[in-house]
Amino acid sequence: MFLQQLVNGLTIGGIYAMIAVGYTMIYGVVQLINFAHGEIYMLGAFFAFTFITVLGLPFYAAFPLAMVCCAVCGVLLDIFAYRPLRQSPRLAALITAIGMSIFLQNLAMIIWGSRAKPFPQEALPAYFEKTAVSFGGVNLSWFHFFIFVLTIVMMAGLHLTIKKTRWGKAMRAVAQNKTMAALTGINVNRVISYTFALAGALGGAAGIMVAAFYNSLYPTMGYIAGLKAFAAAVLGGIGSVPGAMLGGVVLGVAEAFGAGYLSSLYRDGISYAVMIIVIILIPAGLFGRVLKETKKSM
Amino acid sequence: MIPILEINALYKNFGGLEALKDITFNIDRGDIIGLIGPNGAGKTTLFNCVAGIEKPTAGRIILTHGDRTLSIGGKKPEAVTGLGIARTFQNIRLFDNLTVIDNVKIGRHCRTRSVFFGAVIRSKFQQAEEKAISESAYQFLEFVGLKGRGQEIARSMAYGDQRRLEIARALATEPQLLMLDEPAAGMNPQESRDLMDLIRRIRDNGITVLLIEHDMKVVMGVCERVVVINHGEWLAEGLPQDVQNNPKVIEAYLGTGAANAA
């Protein structure tokens, strides 16, 4: 039981981590909780689904293509919804974010219907089902491995991008101080778009993996997952990418154990409770900076 | 002379930056004290420590309240206002979108009580209180020379009038000590003269005044004593003319003070 829950926890934790880094990166550069991020995750699943079932693309092609589409969606979201409000008070931006989230959920319902759909399992490589490793009463399939490896690769890739590339440096600069970044010649808007694209791609990838692994996709899947991933980002310290990764894994494991040992009914509630407790008691999270009301200068 | 405020070995650090080092001086009741020094000297930081917006790193700030003395360093700003210290801000912080009269009425907040039930039921107490708030607010407006302008929106006023409104609001909190942060900034000579007159009238009403100011005409014209700080440290103190001629002070200002004091 313990090992099973651990495996479950790590699997879902990796997924949460991928969504959480998206929240945290966007918060870093525009100081906004992108409520619609969960919807990008959801769209990833639906794009992949559509590419496979309607266009007949193989899984290995649909996956990256859907990620690209999600990246584009992220950028469009920024350009049309958030960028015009760059100078507006936070309340306005928050309301817009929620509005976009609801809008996208319902748009998906119109396009694809509101009922849950199964993911086209036949498109997945046959060996995914097969057990790769078996120990302690737990079977790890190749699909498990696929998720683990992909998650780790993407997280590592993200980490390298942020630390080593020019874009990464620019993102960090913009996150620290937009004005100064602009003064050093960084095109702030473009960096922000890039961040949205990256966040979108990762979120979309997470969506595809979840839909395929749990064999179900539905328009409101982003709502719950998004909130939990946000909890993970907060736990890790909003604005900190490694924090979000760690927070995702910790939350996934906590949720799996909580659901397994305490109450499966309150599975989702565990995340909300963790989030509320973390926000109240340690708003800085594990790695982040504290977000007190920015002290207005005298 | 009874000190109303004693500042004793006050230190304030921001991370590695020592903004205030071992500041010690007293303010006597009924005085008009000027606090001067070059930009970056730490004057506003001092105000912030007294007003409760910053917590001193070390040292004490002692207020004489009635017949007791209280250490107020580290108290919350609302409490400090309640104890009778009001301040204005260097960059004018009015309630821009509210009316002039509402700005002053809000100043009365710390001296009044009604909350929810009073508001809804309009008890005799609440009605009397509202009437008193309104009357005193209009009186404060008249005192600073803004009579009849109660219904204007604060944001739309001229700069000099906004300064006076901020002072009216601060006066509405019924302070014993009023701290003004560069009240004459941006004023023309006539406005400065009106301001000096206002400060004297405030003092004549029994309120002690501490002001940060760069305009030496105002400092010379209205302050009875001047304290000079530089780089967070006490530099000199005394009568305005003496301080003005103090070579250390002149050196600190690199001549700007001397040039402006014509």
Added chain:
Amino acid sequence: MGKLEPRNLTRGAKLRIGLLILALILPFLPFVTDYQLHIVILIFLYMILALGLNIVPGFNGLLDLGYVGFYGIGAYTSGLLTYHFGLSYWVIIPLAFMNGAIWGILLGAPTLRLTGDYFAIVTFGFSELVVLFLTNEIWLTRGPLGLPGIDVVSIDLTLFGGPKWEFIGELPYYYLAIVMVLITVFVMYRIQDSRLGRAWFAIRDDEVAAVSCGINLLAYKVIAFAISAAFGAVGGSFFARWMTFLSPDMFKFWESFLILCMIVLGGMGNIWGVMIGAVILVSMSEILRELLPLLGLPADVRFLAFGLIMVLMMRFRPAGMLPIAAVAAQMRAGRTKRRKTKPAMGIKK
């Protein structure tokens, strides 16, 4: 608010009195059906809810995403007290008010120190937890089966040897709702024009300046939140005794969103704006609820329109259709807290 001089009513006041009279005689007009009365009662209910929520984003500038939590708590408390103890609704109203206020204080005290975003998310989490609780604690709430058979409201004079008059049909609820709306509006006006309201607007405008006037930020924010929650709970209590049936899925986040939309559309902080927002959005919601299935779309999709409204309003008229001065300038773009730097030279300290 000025005194009412009998012969010199403003145009606005005349309009409102006219609307009130229309509302009072509406049920007796020939073409009005029970279904339409039901919708109007729904509008009145949402007016109360929206006015309650208005306190937080409207007067205080904070985003409360968990309002439906208080609505649900009020509804279920009312429903359960009635179901198990047969309490009279007239006793339940003040109980609901206090219960809501208590929950508002409990949730608000630890969370109102947080920045706006965190506060919004925490309230969101709270309302989700409330729904989970209502769904899972079957021993208490009967969970997804719902709570049927709640007594209707009644005026019970049997203790004094009089009759017991039960509310049958929509008509009695209609007038009860009007009375409740009027009381809510009355309370809101009274608060707005008082020391409490001024303190709230001060906090909304400039927290540092508010503090320098002696306003305790946390205390006043908690008061706002508690009163808002109290009205949400009272609305919920009415809902329970009107619908006579409750189920947890009536209290999902969509409701919070809808009520927020009313405030955003109508004008944050503006009592009349909020009421008009309620009229427009409830009407739209009901029309779309009927219309969308005819187009082969699920009724829930009407929220697409609401989401779009929110986004467009924030983009083009962030203070709402009927903005109030205190809010309007605040919500416009470019309003990063203005710094009136002195015209003289000098490096900022």
